[in-house]
Structures are given as structure tokens and as C-alpha cells.
Amino acid sequence: MEQTLRQPAVIVGVQLQNDLHFDYSMDELRNLAAACNLEVVAELTQKAAKINSAHYIGSGKIAELAQLAETAEDAVIIFNDELTPSQIRNLESSLDRTVIDRTILILNIFAERAQTKEAQLQVEVARLQYMLPRLSGMRESLGRQGGGAGLKNRGTGETKLELDRRRIEERIYALQTELQSMVARRQIQRKQRHKNEVPVICLVGYTNSGKSSLMNVMIETYHPGSGKQVFAKDMLFATLETSVRSIRLPDQKSFLLTDTVGFVSQLPHHLVKAFRSTLEEVTEADLLIHVVDVSDPQHKQHMEVTEETLKALGAEGIKTIYAYNKADLTDLAYPDIQKDAIWLSAKQGKGIEELTGLIRKAVFNDYVQREILVPYDRGSVVSYFNEHANVLGVSYEEEGTRLKLECRLADYERFRDDFVDVTLED
Template sequence: MAKKGIIVGLNINSKSEDFNELMIELENLCSACNIDVVGSITQNAKQVNRAYYIGIGKVEELLNIIKQEKADIVVFYNELSTSQLKNLEEKLNCEIIDRTALILDIFAQRAKTREAKLQVEVASLRYMLPRLIGSNENLGRQSGGVGTKNRGSGEKKLELDRRRIEEKITSLNRELDDLKFQRETQRNMRKKSNLPNVALVGYTNAGKSSIMNELVDIFKNSEEKKVFEKNMLFATLETSIRSIVLQDNKEFLLSDTVGFVSNLPHDLVKAFRSTLEEVCEADVLLHVIDVSNPSYKNHIKVTVDTLNQIGANDIPIINIYNKIDLVDEELLNDIVDDIGKEGIFVSAKKNINIDKMVKCICDSIFKDYIRCKLLIPYSEGNVASYFNNNTSVINTEYMEEGTLLDVECSNIEYNKYKKYVLE
């Protein structure tokens, strides 16, 4: 059963339209965490209220809405200090969380692999640590405030708890380092295959997994190879890699990665940095954009900013404008006029323009492929078999001296089998 929630935002420096988009995003995050938003409170202010984050008048207004809507939880867009959380809980008699805690909760629910679970746990512990230390401010009141003996005892317990959390973080990071080493080994093995690497990136719920599954469907016809997809934020938390073999035997690796979101908590960026390394290794990025979402321009900015943050801003990008089946023709024409025709407009669900997208990918990653003719002696049938199974064979002729193949192949293949090439 969904919790009833109220969202709260304090606007200090943002433009009103940008701030409204952030609040819409917060509502979507709540929905992803099974919270039904029944009310919203916003405030424009020059500075934060140190006690409650929002002004006392807004706190009273919030209390009235909680009673009226029988709300279970209040979610603040802005990150709250320990004392603010405590003061708000006492005043409102309600569960209070901030956006960071909400995202951590979503990630914890979505994590499937051991690595994703460890990354979320590390981020959660890092989030908890300063709040544990911050609670020292109220230690005297919590222990009754009687003498230095009790306060010293409380401080020792706090220090012990802090040390245990730090030790746990260190232990989890060691395990993550082992998993990172395994992933690097796998990545190096993939590099040896010399296959181009294409990575799907974009805002969460833009349809990256749907695009991967559509390509798997078209070129692999294998249900077990599909990745999990659902119309919700952060359905994918771990990197999935699939080999896409085209009809002409050209092949590339396709990576589906964790979606981005505005102002992703620093601890989560740090925790998932190793997972996002797959993006940095790509030859081409497919930036998937949900054009049915009114905030798609902001989503583009968030993705570009995140790519800059992880050092992937120099990799060639193909913009894929997805979910055009959900946009009426007039609005779609306005969008095309607004952002230009650079990029591919597709619908992964309806298989619209997927062929154009594949051609665009191929034009980018196979542009250095060489077309040549090879004369392979009949005694070396294994070489002819290699080209038939692994490259694009345009024509085959059986000559007196051997098999004449007209092929398209990579530079590496060309140099390896150069002795068979007819100049």
C-alpha cells in the first residue's frame, strides 16, 4: 500500500520554471518509491531557516496539510541537517526524509547484483555518517544533561558507532575493489576482441533498456538476453552488456547503464563511478532522450553535465529522441523545429526508425572498415570460413586458384590477412 506524502521545496537561487521542474522530478521520484504525493509546499527565500529549513509559517502550513490529508511522510527536495530533521519530526509528528534519502531508498529497492547492493550500502553509510556525528549537538539533552560523566559516556558510544560505520565502509570498499578488478579483467578481454563498444546513456526512464531489448529482439531473437525494463525511474542500476550481431556479420557491444538524474547525490556518484566507467570506455554514446517528457531539455542538460563530470565528454554522441509514439504530430514538429534535425527520432516500443538508428550507429563505428578482395587457397578453408562467419561478405566467386571473397572488414582483420588481399 502506498504511503501518502507531501513534497517540500525551498527556492533560493533557481528560476521559477527550473524550480518547478525540480519539484515535478521530486514527485516522480516519490512515485518510484511508492509514495502517493497528496500535497506540495514551496517557498522562495533568500536563505535557509537554520532550525526548520523552511520558515516557521510554512511549517505551520505543512502541519495543517498533514492533518488534512492524513499524510504519512514529508519529502524535502533539499538536503536536511540532523537538527533540522529532528526539529521537523518533533513539530510535525511525521516521518521526514530528504531527496537524498529518497533516492538511496529507491536504489536499495532496485539493486539486484552484488556490486549494485554494495554500492548502495556504501552510499547509505556515507550519508548516515555525518548525521550520526551531527547528533552529538543534542547529546546532552538526550542523556538528560546530567554532569560530564553521562555526556562522556554518550560521546564514547557515538565515537564507537562512527568507527564501526567507517570500518564497515572500508570493508565494503575492499569487496567492491575485488569486483572492480573482475570487471576490468572482463573489459580487457572484450577489448582483445576488438569489437566496437556502444553505450546507452541518458536520463532515468528515457527508454535505454527498451532500445537495447529492441536491438536484441531484431538481431538475436533471444528472450533470455533481454534486460529488465519497466516504466519507472532507476529500473536499471547495473551495467548490462550484449553483443549485437548485424545481418552482414558486423558486430558491436551494446552497454545499458544506470540512468542519470539532476543533482544526483555526491555519495551515489562516487559509489557508482566504477559502474559508469563502462561509459568512458565506449567508442560511441547513444544519448537517449524521452521527448514525451515536457522536461526533456533539462534532462539533456543533466546528462551532458553528468558525462562531463565522469570524463566522458569527448566521446562521439548520437542523440536518440525516443517515445515519439507518445507525442502528437504537431508537437513533434515543434520539437524538431526547436532542437533541429540532428539525431534520430525513434520509438523503441513501436519499432519506429530503429533501422535508421542502427544505420547511424554503423556509419559511426564502422566508418574505418575496409572493402577489399581476398583470394584464399582451397587448402586454407578455415580462413574463408572465418570471413564468412565474422565479416560482411558482399560477393563470393570460386576461382581456379581458390575462393575469391569481396568483403568489408576491420583494419585489424585487413592487416592480419593482408597476404590474401588482391591489390
């Protein structure tokens, strides 16, 4: 592993009166900073009735902050919120330090972790959109990637700033065009799936709750040795792209399981917007599995954030199963089911059958059990059911193949003219 020297940082937060989760969000800011190779050396907090529009913190606190920043010469100052362009400008000029905010930390982590082309483009769009209004105040050390070189003398009279802005706007436009064609391609794939009527199930939840681990244990349970596992790791935002896997249960019922990017409180809105196309899967899901790290004392807050984010994406009101994961780290009994909730451990693979039971109830409730007789000249119907239904018994009779099966009502109706329903005759 590459050894990078960690740059010192001072974190700053303002606690508003109604903010009950302030301490937690400051802890989270430390983790976000650590993920960006910044080491928090000091912290400044303030209780206030409202945010100061010019400097974010009260003017009395500026001097205190400047003094704190003296602890380390090259310390950057990180604010636990998204700062406005003018706040950044004002703060940088009063403090003579690089000032960054929670948003840029998250954007940087996303940029570093993005693996697929699409995720990379999405993060870049979000970063550029964030930078655009902040260009003038930004210090050279930050964000001005690819600026400058080779563009001298274009559009005489244009300032460097205007040039930068125009280049960024052009770049955003080009990226968005490229993204649109990717989205269109995926939409076609999704439509195709819809035609096949395979239920789509999405794993959603706070970052690090165990979505990818749960996906992997489902794959291992129903497709052992397939090597289709996804990346799971103990870090913020291990997953930045949706991956879809087809899961086929032993009785032939199959569904698509989608792993998605985790949510975090104050997820930058540019990022939510940029990732909207990736997360479109979620809005069209037949079922959500909301994965919760029940061992985290803050899991209720995580659930709220997840639900708010889903709402912002337009994915509210979708049938949901709550998967209280990491129960092995608690004193709770597991596996345990209560209504539409299950306590389980993805790590130990405990509770997977029970979860599957809940999934069955939620998405395979349109199945019928029938006994049918398919004439021999309709052999293709038999092979269709062998492929798509749970065949419980077969016998060959004079008039045709007799199948005892459990199949989707839609399939039953689709081939209704091609067989005799023996169940009705008995």
C-alpha cells in the same frame, strides 16, 4: 502484490531565483515519494534568495510547516534537496517529526530495486556514507538497520553513537573491498573486449526514457527469439545495473550494446560515486546513444541533466547519437533522421533500421571493400574472414580461395602477408 499502507508526507521546497525548473522538480519529488510508498498530503513552497543554513527554510515558515504537518498525525516531512546533518537535526527538533530529504528517497528506491550483488553493495555503500554524518540526529525510525544487538560492552566508555559510527565505517570498508574485486574482474573482461576491438555502444539518458526498451528491440531485431531481453518498465529507475549484449548485424559487423542506469536531476553525489564503477563502461564507450523521451515536455531539461551527469562521470566528448524516443506519443514525423539525431519509437519498433544506419556510420567507418586471393595453405585466414567479415562472394581458383569482402581495415592489415590483394592488381 503486497498491500502496504501508505504513510502520509508533506513535501517542502525552496525556489531560488534562478531555478526555472522548480515546479517540475517538485512533481518529480512526488513521484519519488510515491515510489517509496509515501503519499503526499500537503506541500509547502517558498521563494527565497538563498537557503537558510540552519533550517533550510526561513524561520517564519517553520510554524507554517508545523501546522501543515498537523493535517496527518504520522506525516513525515520531505525536503526537495539534500539537507545537511545539522539542518535535519534542527528541523526534527523544531517540528517533532521525522524529516527526510530527496537523497534518502532516491537511495531507498535504489536499495529496493537493486538486483545484482554489485548494485546492492553500491547502494549500501552510498546509504552508509549518507548516514554517517547524520547519525546523531537521526530518529530511531530511520536508517539504523542492524544497529545495537550483540555489541554491548565492546570498548567500555564508548558511546552508542561512536560505536555505531565505527561499525558503519568498518562495514563501508568491507563493502568497498568486495566491490573492488568485482570491478577488477570486470576490467579484465573489458580489456579482453578491447583486444577484440569490438566497438562498445552505451545507451544513456534520463530515467524512464526508454533505454531498456530500445535495447530490447535491438535484440529482438537482430537476434529474434534469443531471450536476452532486459527489464523495462514504466517506473523510475527500472534499471540499476548495466547489462551488456552483443549485437551482430546481418553483414557480420558486431558491437556490444550496454544498457545503463537512468539519470535524474539532483542524483545524490554519493550514489553517482558509488555507481561510478558500474558506469565506467560509459566513459570507455566508443559511442553513446542518448535516449530522450521526446514526448515529455521537460525533455530539454532531462537532456541537460544527463549531459551534466555524464560530465561528472568524465564521459564528455564521446561521439553521441541522439535518439528521440516515444515519438509515437507526439505529432512529430518518425522515423526521421537529422544529422546525428533520430526520431523513433522503441515501443513500435519503428526507426530501428535507421538507428542502425547511424550506428554504422559512427563506428564502422574503418571498413574496406576488397577482393583477395588466399592460398590454400592459409585456410585459417578464410575462416577468420568468414567469421568476422562480410563476405560478398567466394570462388575457388587454382591459386587459392578468392574472396570478395568487406572487412575492418585492421583485419585487412593484420593478414596482409597471407593473401594477394586482387583489387590492386586489376
